[in-house]
Amino acid sequence: MTTKIAQPMRLEDFTWTEFEARASQVPYWILVAGSTEQHGPHLPLAADTLVAERLADLSAELHGAVVLGSIRTGVLHAFQDWPGSQRIPVDVLIGQAAGMAETAARYSNRVLVLNGHDENHEPLMIAARALNERHGTDVVVVEWAQLVSDVVREVSESTSESHGGEGLTSLFLHWYPERVRTDLIALGTLPQGDVTRADLHVRKRSHLVERLRPQDIPSGVLGDPRLASAEKGKVIAEALLTRVDAIARERSWL
Numbered sequence: 001m002t003t004k005i006a007q008p009m010r011l012e013d014f015t016w017t018e019f020e021a022r023a024s025q026v027p028y029w030i031l032v033a034g035s036t037e038q039h040g041p042h043l044p045l046a047a048d049t050l051v052a053e054r055l056a057d058l059s060a061e062l063h064g065a066v067v068l069g070s071i072r073t074g075v076l077h078a079f080q081d082w083p084g085s086q087r088i089p090v091d092v093l094i095g096q097a098a099g100m101a102e103t104a105a106r107y108s109n110r111v112l113v114l115n116g117h118d119e120n121h122e123p124l125m126i127a128a129r130a131l132n133e134r135h136g137t138d139v140v141v142v143e144w145a146q147l148v149s150d151v152v153r154e155v156s157e158s159t160s161e162s163h164g165g166e167g168l169t170s171l172f173l174h175w176y177p178e179r180v181r182t183d184l185i186a187l188g189t190l191p192q193g194d195v196t197r198a199d200l201h202v203r204k205r206s207h208l209v210e211r212l213r214p215q216d217i218p219s220g221v222l223g224d225p226r227l228a229s230a231e232k233g234k235v236i237a238e239a240l241l242t243r244v245d246a247i248a249r250e251r252s253w254l
Contacts, residue, residue, distance in 0.1 A: 009060040010067045011103070022066070028110035028253040030056045030067045031101050033093075033124055035074035035117035038082040040164035040221035041184040043172060045084045046072065048116030051144055051168070054175045055237075056114050059244045063254060065112070068100050074117045078212050079163075082220060090123045097127035105135035110253050112244070113141040118198075140247055144240060149200045151239040155232040158224040161200040162191045165223020167236060174233030185228070188221025 007022075008014045014022070034049025044050065049072045056067045076087035088096075101111045111131065113124055124141050131137040145152065145167070152167040161167045165188065172180050191197050196208040199222075214220070248254050 009057060009065075011069055023107045025064070026066045026104075026108055027063055028065050028108055028112055028248060028251075029101070029104040030060060030065050031097060031111060031113045032056050032067065032070040033074060033097065033113060033115045033117065033120045034070060034072055035076060035120070036072060036084070036086040037074075037076055037079045037117075038084060038164075038220040039168065040188065040219050040225065041186075042181045042221075042225060043164055043169065044179050047164075047168065047172070048074070050116075050176060050179070051171060052114040052116035055144060055240050055244065058241055059112070059114075059248075062241065062245065063248055065248075068103055068111075071096055071100070071120075074120045075123055077119060078210055079220070080211070081213055093120060093123040094127045094130070097124055098130050101127070101131055101137065101139070102135065105131070105137060108253075109135060110138045110251065111140075112247065113139065114244075115141060115143045118143060118145070138251060138253075140251065142244070142247070145200060147243050148236055148239045151236055152200050155235050156201075157227045159201050160190055160223045162198055162222035164188060164221040165225050166227045166232070167200065169225035169228035170230070170233035171236050172233065173228055173230040174237050177230065185225050186219060186221075187224050187226055188219050189217045190224075191222050 032052045034052050036045045039047040060067050073086045073088050075090055075093055104111050128139040128141050131139055152161055156166050158166045191199050195205050
């Protein structure tokens with residue numbers, strides 16, 4: 001008796017013969033980049049990766065794309081002093097991202113990089129440029145929070161979303177409710193400043209390089225996750241999928 005296996009969406013789930021048969025039909029490829037760092041006492045260390053992975057899986061299912069894999073440890077400066085944090089050098093992330101994405105070069109040569117961690121952005125852009133120069137790869141790099149920052153602001157009752165706050169917690173309550181330590185959700189530290197404040201609720205006018213320490217932000221949260229809800233998370237999640245779909249269509253990948 002032959003067991004029927006669902007068509008894989010992740011590269012790691014293919015056999016090489018299945019991959020050989022499918023690769024030429026893949027409209028575009030998805031690379032996930034995240035981090036392993038604190039997101040308060042109520043969210044897991046892999047929060048950035050988990051959000052990008054869920055978005056990748058849903059987009060792959062919608063479009064028939066294939067997820068090349070996940071980079072689960074990212075570039076880390078701001079929260080490197082917290083227990084459990086892991087970090088890799090910038091050049092390692094650049095090389096890993098470019099190396100994983102090169103799989104696409106001999107097929108549709110289109111790559112969507114879904115990033116969950118802001119400090120990864122610059123290295124991922126360098127990797128994307130290298131892929132474009134070496135292989136002519138059509139690459140789009142997306143940080144999920146920036147892609148739907150307007151939606152996060154619209155649904156939020158709080159006025160700050162910097163780290164582990166209302167928006168991210170809402171998304172987790174929708175996508176990963178079993179991973180949220182709801183009894184540990186509490187008001188975090190509210191970020192200071194205006195021009196140099198790293199926050200989705202203010203217009204970006206500068207980028208402050210800052211190493212944040214546990215004694216300054218006791219819970220690790222910058223924002224107010226107490227106002228989070230699964231309903232708000234659903235709105236954010238739907239906007240993410242809609243906008244990834246818009247990217248794929250705008251680039252004529254479908």
